Amino acid sequence: xxxxxxxxxxxxxxxxxxxxxxxxxxxxxxxxxxxxxxxxxxxxxxxxxxxxxxxxxxxxxxxxxxxxxxxxxxxxxxxxxxxxxxxxxxxxxxxxxxxxxxxxxxxxxxxxxxxxxxxxxxxxxxxxxxxxxxxxxxxxxxxxxxxxxxxxxxxxxxxxxxxxxxxxxxxxxxxxxxxxxxxxxxxxxxxxxxxxxxxxxxxxxxxxxxxxxxxxxxxxxxxxxx
Numbered sequence: 752x753x754x755x756x757x758x759x760x761x762x763x764x765x766x767x768x769x770x771x772x773x774x775x776x777x778x779x780x781x782x783x784x785x786x787x788x789x790x791x792x793x794x795x796x797x798x799x800x801x802x803x804x805x806x807x808x809x810x811x812x813x814x815x816x817x818x819x820x821x822x823x824x825x826x827x828x829x830x831x832x833x834x835x836x837x838x839x840x841x842x843x844x845x846x847x848x849x850x851x852x853x854x855x856x857x858x859x860x861x862x863x864x865x866x867x868x869x870x871x872x873x874x875x876x877x878x879x880x881x882x883x884x885x886x887x888x889x890x891x892x893x894x895x896x897x898x899x900x901x902x903x904x905x906x907x908x909x910x911x912x913x914x915x916x917x918x919x920x921x922x923x924x925x926x927x928x929x930x931x932x933x934x935x936x937x938x939x940x941x942x943x944x945x946x947x948x949x950x951x952x953x954x955x956x957x958x959x960x961x962x963x964x965x966x967x968x969x970x971x972x973x974x975x976x977x
Contacts, residue, residue, distance in 0.1 A: 754781040755872045758801040760792040760818070761834070762811055770805060773861050780868065789813025790912070790929070796822045801829060803871050805864075808835040808846065811919070812929065814965050816849050817911050823850025830871035832864070842964070843882060853877040903963060905947050913940040917953075918960035 757780055761767045767785050774780045784799050786792040789810040796804055804822055808815040819831050830852040835842060843854050852871035855864050859879040870877035906914065909930070916926045927937040950956050960966045 754779050755803060755868065756781050756783045756799070756801040757868065758782075758784045758786065758792070758796055758799060758804045760786045760789075760804060760810065760815075761807040762787050762809075766807075770864075773864065774805075774868065777865060787811075789815060789818035789915075792818045793821045793825075796826060796829060800826060803868050804829060804831045805868065806831055806833055808833055808837065808842070809964075812916065813912055814915055816845055816964075817908075817915070819846065819851055820849040821908060830874070832867045832871050832877075834864075837964075838882065843878070847876075853879075854882060855879040856882070902948060906944055907940075910940050910944040910947070913937060914944050914956070914960065915965050917941060918957050918966045 757774060759767050759770055759774075759782060761770070764787070767787075771782050771785070775782055783801050784795045786795050790812045792804065792806060792810070793813065806815050806819060806822075810818060813821075815833065815835075819833065822829060822831060831850060832853040832855060833846045833851045834855050834857055835846070836857045837843075838856055846854050852874075853867035853876060855867045855877075856879050863879040867877045867879065903911075909932075912930060913926055916929060921929070923937040923941060924934050926932075926941075927934040930937070945951070945956070948956075948959060950959060957966075
């Protein structure tokens, strides 16, 4: 049986080293690459075509959920195991809705992560304890009945990337350099996302990004002053 190829994505090198040691101890697992931010994760996934991506939910440059969405959209045969410190059902639902095959809490055991990778590779879903399928199914049904359009879903992939980088404090010139586009194009994307989200200032954009978990608290922005 062929090895399960894995791409590790976490912005902390020591964490990646720990996961690598843990997963490579399994004879049928093979680490084919590592990424330290969301943009790099999408690029390497497209290049390496791993069977499984182990992805931290909170990532710089492109948040984990958006990286997850782009990876599963571009590479339907690649499965994603999400790692997160958040046990809130809203976070779990967002990950599942965007294509995650498994959701593992960072406080889980090594056995949970190993099982999640195997289940994902086999085309099945897995939620680490204390998460449960019935609870998530109930939450999904509640969200379905609400039926309201999430305004964030109206943004294009590029607009979401510009949103996160803007919220992190990057200028249009810096965003253009990171995304390999012109400053004018970056400004156009920025203007479009402000219009779609009905935002009128940088403070409103940062507040929106914090509320959505696009950037974490303490990421250079003081929420109390917004």
